[in-house]
Amino acid sequence: MLTKRFVLAVFVVTGLALGSLPAVAGPVMGMGIVHDYGNYVDLGTDIQKIVLTGTGSSTKLNIDLGSCSGGTCTLSGVAKGYGTFAPPASALYTISSPANLTLKEINATTGLWEVASNANTIKFNYGTGGSLLTGYLNDLEFSQIPSVVSNGHDEYLGTANVTITGGSLDKTSGMEVQFLVTNSPKYFQSLTGSGNTGSSIAISYGEGPLYPTPEPATLALLGAGFLLVGGVVRTRFRHQLWRS
Secondary structure, three states: HHHHHHHEEEEEEEEHHHOOOOOOEEEOOEEEEEEEOOOOEEEEEEOOOEEEEEEOOOEEEEEOOOOOEEEEEEEEEEEEEHHOOOOOOOOOEEEEEEOOOOOOEEOOOOEEEEEEOOOOOOOEEEHHHOEEEEEEEEEEEEEEHHHHHHHOOOEEEEEEEEEEEOOOOOOOEEEEEEEEEOOOOHHHHHHHHHHHHHEEEEOEOOOEEEEEEEHHHHHHHHHHHHHHHHHHHHHHHHHHHHHH
16 A cells, blocks of 8 residues: 555656646757747847857867957847747847857867856847847857767757846746757867967857746755655655564
């Protein structure tokens, strides 16, 4: 009887936890990006290019996010919201940041690169003046997609945490964005070393889904579920110990 109660508790807790989780997007090997077809903002192809330049370092490059002027770089494109993020029509988005940010290699084996920037350095706006969404991108990284998956192409998946600070579509403070780079002319590490000082490549992403991250309440529910299951297991163990 206790075993049945244990199994039932697991199913109930798992169902509640998973049922409360928002549908999110994520990379799927061999298929690029999978959208959250419920609620997300699709950042269309960037109009400007992301430019990477060799600095002579073996682990660091310079990165400019878009066209630069007066020390500020800007990426822009047309975005469209879906579900609870659906505005009346598509609207322009912009990503602005300082010029000559540092792109540092974190893991040479997996091809993980991280953009070094101060908190809230990279500004995000969707709609005129951020009327739909406004906020900041932090923890921007680019992960090299394994050649087995990319068929030998120089592809990367960029990810960043997005802190939303306002806008008429402000539904959640925490969001994530992904940038699928499928047209890089070469791998980033090819620009490292003293012999590549000043050498550069320009890349762009095909699309960038922006979607909500799990809410704290969801994580709390999931944690409570694990505690409940743990309690049932402990009770079962004590019962078996008493019988023996």
